[in-house]
Amino acid sequence: MSSIEGFKSLTSIEEVLREAGNLLTHKPSMIKVHIGEALGRYLAEDIIAPFNLPPHNRSVVDGYAVRSKDTFGASPSNPVILKVKGFVRVGENLGLEVGEGEAVELSTGAPMPKGADSVVMYEKARRVGDFIEVLEPVPPMANVSRVGEDVREGERILARGVRLAPWDIAVLASLGYKSVRVYNVNVALISTGSELVELENVEDARGALESGLVINSNRYSMEGLLRDNGFNPHYLGIVPDDFEAIRNVIIKALESYDAVITMGGASVGKPDYTVKAVKSLNPDYLAHGILMRPGRANSLAVVGGKPVFMLSGFPVASIVGFEAIAKPLLLRMVGGVEEPKPLVKGVLTRRVNTPINVRSYVRVKVYRRNGEVYVEPLALTGSGILSTLVRGNGILIVPENREGYDEGDVVEVILLRSIE
Numbered sequence: 001m002s003s004i005e006g007f008k009s010l011t012s013i014e015e016v017l018r019e020a021g022n023l024l025t026h027k028p029s030m031i032k033v034h035i036g037e038a039l040g041r042y043l044a045e046d047i048i049a050p051f052n053l054p055p056h057n058r059s060v061v062d063g064y065a066v067r068s069k070d071t072f073g074a075s076p077s078n079p080v081i082l083k084v085k086g087f088v089r090v091g092e093n094l095g096l097e098v099g100e101g102e103a104v105e106l107s108t109g110a111p112m113p114k115g116a117d118s119v120v121m122y123e124k125a126r127r128v129g130d131f132i133e134v135l136e137p138v139p140p141m142a143n144v145s146r147v148g149e150d151v152r153e154g155e156r157i158l159a160r161g162v163r164l165a166p167w168d169i170a171v172l173a174s175l176g177y178k179s180v181r182v183y184n185v186n187v188a189l190i191s192t193g194s195e196l197v198e199l200e201n202v203e204d205a206r207g208a209l210e211s212g213l214v215i216n217s218n219r220y221s222m223e224g225l226l227r228d229n230g231f232n233p234h235y236l237g238i239v240p241d242d243f244e245a246i247r248n249v250i251i252k253a254l255e256s257y258d259a260v261i262t263m264g265g266a267s268v269g270k271p272d273y274t275v276k277a278v279k280s281l282n283p284d285y286l287a288h289g290i291l292m293r294p295g296r297a298n299s300l301a302v303v304g305g306k307p308v309f310m311l312s313g314f315p316v317a318s319i320v321g322f323e324a325i326a327k328p329l330l331l332r333m334v335g336g337v338e339e340p341k342p343l344v345k346g347v348l349t350r351r352v353n354t355p356i357n358v359r360s361y362v363r364v365k366v367y368r369r370n371g372e373v374y375v376e377p378l379a380l381t382g383s384g385i386l387s388t389l390v391r392g393n394g395i396l397i398v399p400e401n402r403e404g405y406d407e408g409d410v411v412e413v414i415l416l417r418s419i420e
Contacts, residue, residue, distance in 0.1 A: 011287040023284045025305030028185045028258040035172045040230045041182035042334040047158035052148035057112040061143045064103040065116035071137040079133035119143035161335025183334040185231045188253035192264040194240040218263045247277035264313030293360040295321045320361045342415040346373035353404040360398040363388040393417035
């Protein structure tokens with residue numbers, strides 16, 4: 001732990017995730033949904049293949065099913081002649097059997113007839129009436145997809161906690177799954193601050209800002225982050241700077257939802273009542289202030305086995321807090337893992353100075369010039385300057401053991417948008 005500017009101590013991100021994670025005993029509810037509605041949800045069960053895919057040997061090309069040993073020695077000058085008994089399409093099984101000196105014509109995906117062990121492609125044979133001339137030999141199982149080659153019966157094809165992708169849904173459909181059990185994670189969102197005003201209540205944005213009000217933009221970024229990561233946001237509105245009011249709404253949120261996110265009121269100033277309200281609930285764990293930049297005011301508690309994320313009221317700090325603290329712990333609740341992020345390496349255009357022992361998240365612009373990739377820092381401070389995330393397209397994470405990077409260093413950046 002470390003002490004910085006008014007905080008008694010700041011806790012490292014690793015310690016917060018470890019200590020809080022061990023105390024998250026609450027499990028979100030599970031619901032059964034049709035696979036057409038399961039995209040982006042987290043599986044609440046293992047998916048075991050009930051049968052083999054494919055359920056039989058099948059052709060992977062258009063051609064002729066044959067006995068491989070009948071083709072040995074075939075060449076353009078000395079072709080092997082086989083009699084064609086019929087034609088099998090995908091979805092058909094005519095009960096045909098291939099004997100010595102015989103062949104069956106197949107379309108791609110059609111089941112292999114009994115007795116055949118290979119497929120001769122059209123390009124390697126000449127059709128002459130009811131016969132084919134095989135122009136080169138084929139080995140056993142040539143151009144054949146074997147039983148269970150795609151999925152084996154009894155195999156765990158998808159594990160609990162996997163976030164379902166489009167190709168996962170396709171596999172479920174192929175295996176006959178019409179519905180699956182998924183986690184239904186409901187997160188309460190609470191905005192705190194007497195200065196806040198909802199966007200729908202603002203007729204003159206400039207006038208509202210000039211009068212000292214703050215449009216509640218954090219609500220939309222946080223709702224978007226939750227939905228984008230497969231969780232269900234439930235916005236409970238703005239709560240004024242009042243200890244009892246904040247405490248009561250958090251208590252009600254903990255009764256009804258799987259997790260709580262508050263925005264604002266997590267610092268050390270006198271009007272910042274959120275942490276005080278949560279502390280009064282006798283939490284299992286509380287970390288007030290985290291070793292990160294921006295966002296040292298971000299805080300976290302575990303109350304009754306449920307997480308309460310107390311994020312900064314500053315937009316960028318709250319977004320960074322969600323990515324660094326809230327998302328990993330919400331994923332832990334469903335057995336999920338962090339999805340890989342696109343990374344790119346580039347040359348830093350000017351020095352980045354960051355404090356030691358603090359993980360820093362630097363907003364950057366990544367661009368190409370003359371075939372080289374460059375990384376331009378946009379803001380090192382200013383956790384409320386949301387436009388830097390719009391003008392930029394990446395985040396440079398400076399680890400705790402560094403005091404920044406020098407101009408000209410090659411650094412790795414998390415891409416938020418494509419490179420111009």
